[in-house]
Amino acid sequence: MPLPIMLRRNFFDRPVLKVAPELIGATLLVNGVGGRIVEVEAYHHTDPAAHSYRGPTSRNAVMFGPPGVAYVYRSYGIHWCLNFVCEEEGSASAVLIRALEPTEGLAAMRRRRGQSRELADDRLLCSGPGKLCEALGVTVRHNGIPLDKMPFELRARQGSARVVPGVRIGITKAMDKPWRFGLMGSRFLSKPFKT
DNA sequence: TATGAGATCAACT
DNA sequence: GTTGATCTCATAC
Numbered sequence: 001m002p003l004p005i006m007l008r009r010n011f012f013d014r015p016v017l018k019v020a021p022e023l024i025g026a027t028l029l030v031n032g033v034g035g036r037i038v039e040v041e042a043y044h045h046t047d048p049a050a051h052s053y054r055g056p057t058s059r060n061a062v063m064f065g066p067p068g069v070a071y072v073y074r075s076y077g078i079h080w081c082l083n084f085v086c087e088e089e090g091s092a093s094a095v096l097i098r099a100l101e102p103t104e105g106l107a108a109m110r111r112r113r114g115q116s117r118e119l120a121d122d123r124l125l126c127s128g129p130g131k132l133c134e135a136l137g138v139t140v141r142h143n144g145i146p147l148d149k150m151p152f153e154l155r156a157r158q159g160s161a162r163v164v165p166g167v168r169i170g171i172t173k174a175m176d177k178p179w180r181f182g183l184m185g186s187r188f189l190s191k192p193f194k195t
Numbered sequence: 196t197a198t199g200a201g202a203t204c205a206a207c208t
Numbered sequence: 209g210t211t212g213a214t215c216t217c218a219t220a221c
Contacts, residue, residue, distance in 0.1 A: 043213075054207085059206070075215095079214050128215070170213055170214065171213055
């Protein structure tokens, strides 16, 4: 088993549509808890569905900063969602992390996600952006933190991955853009890809 | 299997 | 005042 290769910040210094599919199969850990990334969505600053589309606000400010940092925002007043900022500074593009295949710290994830669901299978732990943040303990405290520093740990995938594109979920603008990417055949997706 | 309500907050109109 | 890059639970088909 080769040693894992850590993703460096310059990995994110590229177009978001190149970075997003390459994240499929990479491993994301927060304080040692996490797993393989199986689903992401790309949000480009020219995209009406992106938070950065209308320019900087206090919420999306870190999207306009340097790439390779976390952008965390409150969704529907309830959940947190985790993004990775991409491209050059000021381009305000990001990748939304939508689902993980849990591999590390399963007990911690179950504890954070609640006892009433403890008996449910592991697919329910991280199969959606809000669930994933709850399971990994990601909150706005992580907003703006570099991805190559603690508590984050990001390992490149080993070997190749079969990546399938699809239409993004939960948006009402630019719904035609196939900028959702998933690991082909994974049981841990938030929703199946139709192919 | 599918649809609907409720939770709860910041940005936007 | 309305609207989400959501999730869970309840009720209907």
